[in-house]
Amino acid sequence: MFVQQPIAILDSGVGGLTVVKEVMRQLPREKIIYFGDTARTPYGPRSSEEVVKFTREIVDYLIQFRPKMMVIACNTATAAALDDIRSRIVIPVVGVINPGARAAIGRTVTGCVGVIGTEGTIKSGAYEQALCELSPHVQVISEACPKFVPLVEKGNFRSAETYETVRLSIGHLRSHPIDTLILGCTHYPFLIETISEVMGQGVNLISSADETAREISTILHDKRKLARGDQEPIHQFFCSGQPLLFKSIAQQWLGEQIELTPVVWQVPHIS
Amino acid sequence: MFVQQPIAILDSGVGGLTVVKEVMRQLPREKIIYFGDTARTPYGPRSSEEVVKFTREIVDYLIQFRPKMMVIACNTATAAALDDIRSRIVIPVVGVINPGARAAIGRTVTGCVGVIGTEGTIKSGAYEQALCELSPHVQVISEACPKFVPLVEKGNFRSAETYETVRLSIGHLRSHPIDTLILGCTHYPFLIETISEVMGQGVNLISSADETAREISTILHDKRKLARGDQEPIHQFFCSGQPLLFKSIAQQWLGEQIELTPVVWQVPHIS
Incomplete structure (x- = not known):
């Protein structure tokens, strides 16, 4: 009804x-x-x-x-x-946290999952908690990216500045055996092409929005x-x-x- | 509790x-x-x-x-x-029908979805109904594959006989603009490698089990x-x-x- x-x-x-x-x-x-x-x-x-x-x-x-x-x-x-x-x-x-966590658990093969989000989200440990509640043996690497939301709110999705900001913020994550990266902020799908370029092939990007x-x-x-x-x-x-x-x-x-x-x-x- | x-x-x-x-x-x-x-x-x-x-x-x-x-x-x-x-x-x-239908709607880009299943499942029209309830404009191509379950129940997953059976049953689906194929029977993931070979790259296989x-x-x-x-x-x-x-x-x-x-x-x- x-x-x-x-x-x-x-x-x-x-x-x-x-x-x-x-x-x-x-x-x-x-x-x-x-x-x-x-x-x-x-x-x-x-x-x-x-x-x-x-x-x-x-x-x-x-x-x-x-x-x-x-x-x-x-x-x-x-x-x-x-x-x-x-x-x-x-x-x-x-x-939006549990859906992304659930999808990541479904997708990862290495069991090593990356999470990027705002300072508030990362500090809260909410993704670690959601992931570990589902699957106790998953390894989680988190990184706060405080510069991403202001870029999106300005409509600045694909400039050279955006690429540099993304590269400097998350490029180092490639040194971990992450096969799945949760875009743990609903703003980040606006930047998904740039994030994908920086992370390279072989890393599944999970949009918490989708x-x-x-x-x-x-x-x-x-x-x-x-x-x-x-x-x-x-x-x-x-x-x-x-x-x-x-x-x-x-x-x-x-x-x-x-x-x-x-x-x-x-x-x-x-x- | x-x-x-x-x-x-x-x-x-x-x-x-x-x-x-x-x-x-x-x-x-x-x-x-x-x-x-x-x-x-x-x-x-x-x-x-x-x-x-x-x-x-x-x-x-x-x-x-x-x-x-x-x-x-x-x-x-x-x-x-x-x-x-x-x-x-x-x-x-x-x-198992709605989860597969939902995943297919999430994944298809062409809006043309294939469904394979048993005679009972295909005859019931349950996938068409579930898909169209979610998204009225999706096009659905269905095919009953009565020979697949007996192969799986015998443990016959990857023989030459299996390949031939799969090819003869679903090979013709490639003539449709399907970009997403629902394995609409929980037995079919046992045959997923063969199904994938027959359908070729570029077709997402949706396991209703996953x-x-x-x-x-x-x-x-x-x-x-x-x-x-x-x-x-x-x-x-x-x-x-x-x-x-x-x-x-x-x-x-x-x-x-x-x-x-x-x-x-x-x-x-x-x-």
């Missing part, structure tokens, strides 16, 4: 659009409402308490649309706030809540700042026009 | 062992109880009513072990009996029922006939010794 409810997806900025794009491709019948907290991006360097506070605010905003599922499409927010949000709302809450879309499908199916019917869904996008830049990046990434509503928080939360 | 309960996996014979192997790899903490209905294999040519009846009997047998999940690791039985079993028991029931293991992980995680702790689980295997052959194939495929209990049905159900 709730199958036509939307899926709510939130992120610190434009990163969660990588999840949106995959949901649109894998589940074209589903209506999406998206919130990008572009006024307060990046979340990576913030304290865990602050990320929990921001995530709660966005969830409170999105819940008014009566979504059937809440997707925390930000690794930093998943690491900090997934359990908190799960305990606060009754609909299923999906984060894997999360797949798990959204699995869980909605298990709960018998997949959308039906032939209506083309009309998605809604919200952002807390820089609407022109957000819209430009979103339309470029998604390859279609979007309907964007800038949201002005009543109390400015920018710290 | 139920996290140390086993996962029950059933199949018409040895095919479901491909799911077992992936669950052992992706979820090494989980205890498995497996039932292979080797006395009544193959299910493919049987009527849907008969397959439902057999599946119910096996579920009734396995339920005594208080599993936390029931996995119908047989495409024919999934097509015929998934909804029936779901309506009869309260634990989650996972089939994908089902992944979804078992997703659903148990969503329900907070993944096993914890460091105990090595001891799996249990049951089969209804040909125990020596079953044990030999199982140990060869899984790469380890197994504990097998032959089951004698009180009433012989072999038709």
Whole structure:
């Protein structure tokens, strides 16, 4: 009876659009409402308490649309706030860390998995924990890449500067026997071509965005809540700042026009 | 509180062992109880009513072990009996068709997906339905391969006879613009090298076994029922006939010794 409810997806900025794009491709019948907290991006360097506070605010905003599922499409927010949000709302809450971890365990042959993410995600140890909970013998090599999100939020995906930044940040990972690298930040698929060039062939790149879309499908199916019917869904996008830049990046990434509503928080939360 | 309960996996014979192997790899903490209905294999040519009846009997047998999940690791039985079993028991029931369909939708670029399976599976149209429910514009080319399961149940994985059988059965699929082929029978991963040779590079092979293991992980995680702790689980295997052959194939495929209990049905159900 709730199958036509939307899926709510939130992120610190434009990163969660990588999840949106995959949901649109894998589940074209589903209506999406998206919130990008572009006024307060990046979340990576913030304290865990602050990320929990921001995530709660966005969830409170999105819940008014009566979504059937809440997707925390930000690794930093998943690491900090997934359990908190799960305990606060009754609909299923999906984060982006476990899907990526599960896919990596499925893919690795050497048992040595690399993880790149924001400082917040890497410091939290959330990927190590998720990977080791699934498979106790996996070896995990992690690296924080604080310079990647600002590049993406500026729309700077494939310049020489981007290549140099990626090379200096993760080039040394090639000295480890990693056969699978988790892009542990939903912003990173914007840089996937550059990351792939730097890591070279023979390393599987796991997009937590793609894997999360797949798990959204699995869980909605298990709960018998997949959308039906032939209506083309009309998605809604919200952002807390820089609407022109957000819209430009979103339309470029998604390859279609979007309907964007800038949201002005009543109390400015920018710290 | 139920996290140390086993996962029950059933199949018409040895095919479901491909799911077992992936669950052992992706979820090494989980205890498995497996039932292979080797006395009544193959299910493919049987009527849907008969397959439902057999599946119910096996579920009734396995339920005594208080599993936390029931996995119908047989495409024919999934097509015929998934909804029936779901309506009869309260634990989650996972089939093998939707995981393969979901993976194929995630992987295809051309939007043209091939499906091979038993006569029962192909005739049921279950893959077309699952694929089109997810993505209305996908094109599906199906082919029944009734000769594959008997080859696998005899342990005949890589002979010249096997190659010829595979070539004659699916070689013509190469004339379609298929970029993704679903191995829509859990027996077929035993033949994956031969199938790959016949289909050539450039066609993604989707093992419904691998994908089902992944979804078992997703659903148990969503329900907070993944096993914890460091105990090595001891799996249990049951089969209804040909125990020596079953044990030999199982140990060869899984790469380890197994504990097998032959089951004698009180009433012989072999038709």
